[in-house]
Amino acid sequence: MSSSQLDPFAPTGVQFRPVSLELIKVRLxxxxxxxxxxxxxxxxxxxxxxxxxxxxxxxxxxxxxxxxLLWLIPRQVRAMGWAVTGTDLQIRKGIMFKSLTVVPLGRLQYVDVEEGPIARHFAIAQVKLHTASATTDAQLPGIPREQAAQLREQIADLAESNLEGI
Structure with a gap:
């Protein structure tokens, strides 16, 4: 068994996409x-x-x-990634304290796309996923605005095809 199969933060066959580096500027x-x-x-x-x-x-x-903070924030943002599989959205973050959040698309109730004035200036948004259980809600910051709208539609379509949510 290879080391990538043993790493719970790098599931086999899942390609994580990075968030926009513009998120560094927004957080700073x-x-x-x-x-x-x-x-x-x-x-x-x-x-x-x-x-x-x-x-x-x-x-x-x-x-x-x-x-x-000038050292920490860029490292945090570069460690963030996300992936949509056929059944879930996975959000990975952290360097020292890692986290992998898996949101089953079939449990979604609705998806929000939000942007504040600073994020709007840098053309990024945050995608918020709301599920039937508040403990499985998730946020994905730093997504380019156009990509956030496409992601919202993609997630809504996948959730509907799973016949449990939205």
Missing amino acids: AAVAFFLLCSAAVAIILFFLLPQKWIGLLVIATVVAIALW
Whole structure:
């Protein structure tokens, strides 16, 4: 038996497609606001407090978090992938803490496609799958807008052909 057959995160015969790398920009933009606000507070603390080391410590913490996120977010996005088989949608993510979510298409009740203003600027959307059980709902972020619409239709057609959902 080969190692790929033993890997639960790489099922045999399933080709995972990556999410759009534009998701990196969207996620970095989302945390940028928080980091800029934190940096502003840190700078204000530096000038207002008589103990300058407290302000410097807060500034250093904000810089460390920013650098860590600049390293982490691209790695997280590159580790994400998805695949549609005839009976399910599989979503894989994670590097250190891996996860493979398998959503049976026959259990789907509806599929949403969503995009916020930042995602819209980068022409990506998020596909949300809602099943009969809330514990098997899934989200697939970072799908190019046109591909998200096609995926929604493909999933709806497959779910209908399985005669259990939608």
